[in-house]
Amino acid sequence: MGQDNKNSAMSSVSVSSQLCKALRESYLSLPQGDLCQVTYVWIDGSGEGLRCKTQTLEGEPKGIQESNRRSTCRQAMKEAQDSRPWFGMEQEYTLLGADGRPFCWPCGGFPRPQDRAFGRDVVECHYRACLYAGVKICGTNAEVMPSQWEFQVGPCEGLEMGDHLWMARFILHRVHINDAIEKLSRRHTHHICLYDPRGGEDNKRRLTGLHETASIHKFSAGVADRCASIRIPRQVGLDERGYMEDRRPAGNCDPYTVTEAIVRTCVLDETGEEDSS
Numbered sequence: 001m002g003q004d005n006k007n008s009a010m011s012s013v014s015v016s017s018q019l020c021k022a023l024r025e026s027y028l029s030l031p032q033g034d035l036c037q038v039t040y041v042w043i044d045g046s047g048e049g050l051r052c053k054t055q056t057l058e059g060e061p062k063g064i065q066e067s068n069r070r071s072t073c074r075q076a077m078k079e080a081q082d083s084r085p086w087f088g089m090e091q092e093y094t095l096l097g098a099d100g101r102p103f104c105w106p107c108g109g110f111p112r113p114q115d116r117a118f119g120r121d122v123v124e125c126h127y128r129a130c131l132y133a134g135v136k137i138c139g140t141n142a143e144v145m146p147s148q149w150e151f152q153v154g155p156c157e158g159l160e161m162g163d164h165l166w167m168a169r170f171i172l173h174r175v176h177i178n179d180a181i182e183k184l185s186r187r188h189t190h191h192i193c194l195y196d197p198r199g200g201e202d203n204k205r206r207l208t209g210l211h212e213t214a215s216i217h218k219f220s221a222g223v224a225d226r227c228a229s230i231r232i233p234r235q236v237g238l239d240e241r242g243y244m245e246d247r248r249p250a251g252n253c254d255p256y257t258v259t260e261a262i263v264r265t266c267v268l269d270e271t272g273e274e275d276s277s
Contacts, residue, residue, distance in 0.1 A: 026238060026239055034058070035058065036056070036057045036058065036059055036060050037055075038055050038056075038057050039052050039053070039054045040052060040053050040055070041167065042065075050166070050170045052170065064163075070159070070162065070163075073159060073162060077158035077159045081158070085157070085158055086154070086155045086157050086158075087157075087158075087161040088152060088153070088154030088155045088156070089152070089165050090151070091151050091152075091165065092143060092148065092150045093148070093149060093150075093172065094145070094147055094149075095118065095119040095147045096147075097182075102118070102145070103118050103119045103147040104119065104147060116146070117146065118146050119147055120142075122175055122176070123140055123142075123149050123151075125175045126151070126168075126171060126175045127151070129175055130171055135171065136153055136154060136160070136164045137151055137153055137164075138152050138153065138154060138155075139152045140152070153168050179266075180266040181230050181244065183266050184219070184229075184230060184246070184262075184266065186271070187271075188218070188219035188229070190261070191246075191248060191265070192248060194257050194258065195248050195249040195250055195253055195258060196249070196250030196253055197254065200216065202250050203216055203248070203250050206250065209227070212226040214227055214228050214229040214247060214248065216248075221244075223236075224237075229246070229247060229248055230244050230246055230247070231244070231245040232245075246262065
């Protein structure tokens with residue numbers, strides 16, 4: 001593809017606004033029988049990141065395994081328990097798109113001042129998920145920069161402040177949508193070249209953007225949208241689980257090539273020249 005077409009494909013990286021974002025509760029409400037799904041969350045060695053693992057147990061475990069920082073904080077709070085210190089904390093953050101720029105900002109440009117709040121659906125999902133998990137979140141608001149948000153936790157007494165804020169941060173990281181589609185959007189040109197034996201030449205006549213096809217020159221995704229590069233079935237959009245349909249491979253594609261490309265992009269997180277263009 002020519003440079004103009006390549007730039008056109010990359011100009012549609014911020015396709016997140018076209019996607020359906022259903023609430024996590026749709027699958028958190030599934031019955032688990034007598035078993036308990038337990039997620040362990042801990043702070044990594046950097047002191048800033050979070051990690052987790054999940055296990056199936058027959059009952060909810062009691063007690064918290066403390067890091068050195070939590071241990072020393074607990075000791076300080078114990079020493080100050082007669083004063084009963086209370087805290088409230090604000091957490092600012094910026095939502096980023098697949099291109100590393102603030103979410104939904106135009107490619108190569110900036111939004112108009114005080115245009116509108118971007119990413120409110122993610123914010124609302126996070127708020128509800130925190131309430132569901134018992135985190136003491138007490139409010140949220142948009143900041144001055146589009147895609148910048150803030151939430152507040154508290155008031156909490158003593159050690160609870162750190163516990164609840166760390167869990168609120170963890171939940172925020174879990175409320176992200178359609179990672180695989182974001183990865184595919186970054187390598188549209190790469191996949192087009194692999195999706196037909198002639199490097200995209202045959203697909204140019206099919207992927208016109210007409211007659212229930214997407215344009216070969218840009219990436220798109222949508223729920224129940226047959227004119228999108230990636231079609232998400234309506235029920236999958238509601239459940240946030242299932243499958244997606246890549247409508248770009250040609251009728252004479254090599255299935256080994258297509259499936260390898262999808263796995264390398266979506267599962268193995270391989271990147272290429274297109275990503276940094």
